[in-house]
Amino acid sequence: xxxxxxxxxxxxxxxxxxxxxxxxxxxxxxxxxxxxxxxxxxxxxxxxxxxxxxxxxxxxxxxxxxxxxxxxxxxxxxxxxxxxxxxxxxxxxxxxxxxxxxxxxxxxxxxxxxx
Amino acid sequence: xxxxxxxxxxxxxxxxxxxxxxxxxxxxxxxxxxxxxxxxxxxxxxxxxxxxxxxxxxxxxxxxxxxxxxxxxxxxxxxxxxxxxxxxxxxxxxxxxxxxxxxxxxxxx
Numbered sequence: 139x140x141x142x143x144x145x146x147x148x149x150x151x152x153x154x155x156x157x158x159x160x161x162x163x164x165x166x167x168x169x170x171x172x173x174x175x176x177x178x179x180x181x182x183x184x185x186x187x188x189x190x191x192x193x194x195x196x197x198x199x200x201x202x203x204x205x206x207x208x209x210x211x212x213x214x215x216x217x218x219x220x221x222x223x224x225x226x227x228x229x230x231x232x233x234x235x236x237x238x239x240x241x242x243x244x245x246x247x248x249x250x251x252x253x
Numbered sequence: 254x255x256x257x258x259x260x261x262x263x264x265x266x267x268x269x270x271x272x273x274x275x276x277x278x279x280x281x282x283x284x285x286x287x288x289x290x291x292x293x294x295x296x297x298x299x300x301x302x303x304x305x306x307x308x309x310x311x312x313x314x315x316x317x318x319x320x321x322x323x324x325x326x327x328x329x330x331x332x333x334x335x336x337x338x339x340x341x342x343x344x345x346x347x348x349x350x351x352x353x354x355x356x357x358x359x360x361x362x
Contacts, residue, residue, distance in 0.1 A: 180257060180352030228295060236348050238284040238303050244295035
């Protein structure tokens with residue numbers, strides 16, 4: 139089982155350019171999440187989706203957009219990248235958005251550098 | 254506000270025991286998670302506590318005190334492969350995970 143895949147693995151992007159980070163899961167999980175991880179900070183939630191067709195804003199949504207057209211895919215788009223968006227981006231999924239015990243499974247991450 | 258505190262870095266010796274503490278303040282509480290993250294890799298799930306007490310899983314145990322907003326992860330018989338960051342995360346009333354910055358554990362031979 140592949141679990142969660144992300145693409146690309148890494149990318150260098152010129153400021154002002156747009157980019158879509160791809161995330162696909164094969165576990166039929168209802169909930170999906172996008173986090174960014176920066177040195178010295180905890181994982182910060184960018185956007186989430188509790189089920190296909192719905193999305194919500196997390197802690198740091200500005201400059202990012204998402205869509206959830208189906209259960210498996212949850213792409214993250216940067217419309218006009220800025221250097222402060224340099225980070226490692228993790229996609230995650232869980233069986234359900236609600237309930238206590240619903241561990242999140244993480245993809246391998248995308249390392250993005252905006253110059 | 255919501256906050257998770259854990260030490261930035263800890264050092265321990267191979268074969269020893271180490272305890273990584275975590276304190277949390279969240280709006281509501283729906284459980285406490287510990288994840289392990291090796292350098293350059295994704296976080297992987299270690300444990301979940303929602304009731305007070307100790308949960309043991311092999312060499313790893315996790316403890317929770319809801320009244321104190323406190324948890325710890327106990328690692329026994331440390332191995333070099335345990336060198337990693339350990340992330341504490343609390344689930345709030347909206348079922349969102351609030352993450353600590355992680356504790357980097359360095360194991361020395």
